[in-house]
Amino acid sequence: MKILVTVKRVPDPESSIKVNPEGTGIVESGLKWVVNPFDEIAIEEALRIKEAQGDVEVVVVSVGVSESQEQLRTGLAMGADRAILVKADRPDTAAVAKILVKLVEKEQPTLVILGKQAIDDDSNEVGQMLAHLLGWPQATFISKLTFAGDKASVECIREVDGGMETIAFALPAIITADLRLNEPRYASLPGIMKARKKPMEEIDAASLGVDLTPRVRIKKMAPPPARTAGRKVESVDELINALQTEAKVM
Amino acid sequence: MDFNLSIEQQILRESVRGFAENEIKPVAADLDKNEEFSYDTMRKMATFGLFGMFVSEKYGGQAMDYLSYIIATEEIARVDGSHAATVAAENSLGIGPIYYFGSEEQKHKFLPSLCRGDALWGFGLTEPNAGSDAGSARTHAVLDGDEWVINGGKIFITNASTDISAGVTVLCRTGTLADGRPELSCILLETGTIGYTSNVMHDKMMWRGSNTSELVFEDCRVPKANLLGVRGQGFQQMMQTLDGGRLSIAAMGLGGAQGCFDLALGYSKQREQFGRPIAQFQVNAFKLADMALEIECARLLLYKACWLRDNKMPFSKQAAMAKLNCSEVMYRCANHAVQLHGGYGLMKDYDVERFYRDQKLLEIGEGTSEVQRMVIARHIGAL
Numbered sequence A: 001m002k003i004l005v006t007v008k009r010v011p012d013p014e015s016s017i018k019v020n021p022e023g024t025g026i027v028e029s030g031l032k033w034v035v036n037p038f039d040e041i042a043i044e045e046a047l048r049i050k051e052a053q054g055d056v057e058v059v060v061v062s063v064g065v066s067e068s069q070e071q072l073r074t075g076l077a078m079g080a081d082r083a084i085l086v087k088a089d090r091p092d093t094a095a096v097a098k099i100l101v102k103l104v105e106k107e108q109p110t111l112v113i114l115g116k117q118a119i120d121d122d123s124n125e126v127g128q129m130l131a132h133l134l135g136w137p138q139a140t141f142i143s144k145l146t147f148a149g150d151k152a153s154v155e156c157i158r159e160v161d162g163g164m165e166t167i168a169f170a171l172p173a174i175i176t177a178d179l180r181l182n183e184p185r186y187a188s189l190p191g192i193m194k195a196r197k198k199p200m201e202e203i204d205a206a207s208l209g210v211d212l213t214p215r216v217r218i219k220k221m222a223p224p225p226a227r228t229a230g231r232k233v234e235s236v237d238e239l240i241n242a243l244q245t246e247a248k249v250m
Numbered sequence B: 001m002d003f004n005l006s007i008e009q010q011i012l013r014e015s016v017r018g019f020a021e022n023e024i025k026p027v028a029a030d031l032d033k034n035e036e037f038s039y040d041t042m043r044k045m046a047t048f049g050l051f052g053m054f055v056s057e058k059y060g061g062q063a064m065d066y067l068s069y070i071i072a073t074e075e076i077a078r079v080d081g082s083h084a085a086t087v088a089a090e091n092s093l094g095i096g097p098i099y100y101f102g103s104e105e106q107k108h109k110f111l112p113s114l115c116r117g118d119a120l121w122g123f124g125l126t127e128p129n130a131g132s133d134a135g136s137a138r139t140h141a142v143l144d145g146d147e148w149v150i151n152g153g154k155i156f157i158t159n160a161s162t163d164i165s166a167g168v169t170v171l172c173r174t175g176t177l178a179d180g181r182p183e184l185s186c187i188l189l190e191t192g193t194i195g196y197t198s199n200v201m202h203d204k205m206m207w208r209g210s211n212t213s214e215l216v217f218e219d220c221r222v223p224k225a226n227l228l229g230v231r232g233q234g235f236q237q238m239m240q241t242l243d244g245g246r247l248s249i250a251a252m253g254l255g256g257a258q259g260c261f262d263l264a265l266g267y268s269k270q271r272e273q274f275g276r277p278i279a280q281f282q283v284n285a286f287k288l289a290d291m292a293l294e295i296e297c298a299r300l301l302l303y304k305a306c307w308l309r310d311n312k313m314p315f316s317k318q319a320a321m322a323k324l325n326c327s328e329v330m331y332r333c334a335n336h337a338v339q340l341h342g343g344y345g346l347m348k349d350y351d352v353e354r355f356y357r358d359q360k361l362l363e364i365g366e367g368t369s370e371v372q373r374m375v376i377a378r379h380i381g382a383l
């Protein structure tokens, strides 16, 4: 079995993000970049399947700038078998999904695992678009994945409003990982050294013959309004009143 | 000039930081309080690959460069000195001498289990009456047939009295040279040898989660083949080992200073007095600025020393400088960090209290600051 896992290079969630003066994007110089945390969970899940089932190849894929190699190397250091970097300049979600379709056609994976969203633009779209374009079943926001005995289908638990939803479907399929699916491992030191020898293929997005024209244009980016200081209230009544009339949460 | 770390070194730093934050930080305070060496974190560190970092794969190591080892030690020290001590002492002092001076047979016999972290090994140089003046060691070994018979004792030996300590490299007098000076040699002494006892030393001020031992040798009979390298080269072997070891003590100073800084910055931005965060008082902001500056400089010097070593250039002077500087930088950073925490900084609930104590060893172990100054002074031709 082959599992394709997507990996996106995103700013470290602990770094402080500044919007550029033109309001067209964020200031990228000096930022620390990491693997999208939901993608780490996706990698971990693929590795656990590999450990449980043995004959599984885990391929990590990134679409983006050439520095995304660093994030792919992290995936390899965690234990993935090989990596594919599709070089593309700021593709939007639709373009990424279309590029992934090409890779799926080429690689023929049984399962594609993605993070439920990337923590930079929080679009939460690529997995769903990919499933649609391929016509494959999908389970988004999953917190548990179980293979059927014959390994031809899976059962997933999804975190939905007010509870858990269990769904089952035949493979091949698309899955997007939520926070509680697992706790990703650290790349061990031997893992980091082994990763140096693992293959990394580079593909130019333009060579794949897909339309990369952005469907989405960012009109303006602005930082969230600065938080104003809180205030002390004198009584419970005043608090309830403020929650009802000002904060409008009650 | 290129100041970039390789991709592997960057991944390593991130990964060790995550490991240290999640596996060591939560238990460090309790282990310190209870003066407990943790076999649980020892196992986790071993599985993670923190032992045998610079040893070739042939003997079960990770075959990393020295800078990678230093970065890993730095990141462990950023959250806890005791764990960094276990790692640094084991790699530099336990594994190092066997790897660098051992015979092929000795390396194959001892290194794999040490690199797996299944066993620990001590570095027996210091004696009650031979500290800074280590060459005056009195422990002696006499050849009797095919065996060395060792008598004497060592003190303050890290990693030598745990349940998994497999032995210790002992510096012994093995004879007298023509000029009357002692002939010094290193001998590998295995746990279980009759007449060898190792006792845990209690009530330390610092590194309370690290194992420190007092060793006694009473007619310990050791196979002749356990001599490490060339007879009479023991002191040189130990001094060469300490050159590398100083880089790891420096890494502990650097990482510890970084840990102090991170804690101090976080606290100063959040603690409010007189209606604003205390970081906004210039006197405190300047303390933080000084800490950041000193850490940056310390890192440059230490990494340069590692670069020299990795490129097979002389690094002994820079190693002494980095060890001296990093430990003194941590001294000042720990002091500032406690000051910025006010009364809370004196309480065990706050990690800076432990950093403040743990720091002190760095100015004493593997050659005191005075000894480092002597080494540097000799290198520059002043002494």
Ligand SMILES: Cc1cc2nc3c(=O)[nH]c(=O)nc-3n(C[C@H](O)[C@H](O)[C@H](O)COP(=O)(O)OP(=O)(O)OC[C@H]3O[C@@H](n4cnc5c(N)ncnc54)[C@H](O)[C@@H]3O)c2cc1C
Residues within 6 Å of the ligand: B089, B093, B122, B123, B124, B125, B126, B128, B130, B131, B132, B133, B155, B156, B157, B158, B159, B207, B212, B361, B364, B365, B366, B367, B368, B369, B370, B371
């Ligand atoms: C927790 C811990 C772990 C240790 N681990 C190990 C280990 O694994 N293996 C090992 O072999 N040792 C180990 N040591 C021992 C350590 O290396 C020694 O404590 C250190 O070298 C200093 O020796 P000393 O304590 O005898 O001090 P002394 O040498 O007695 O020094 C006392 C003071 O005199 C100063 N002094 C001495 N000579 C001079 C001089 N010529 N000029 C100026 N000042 C001088 C010193 O700088 C110091 O300030 C460890 C120590 C500790 C506390």
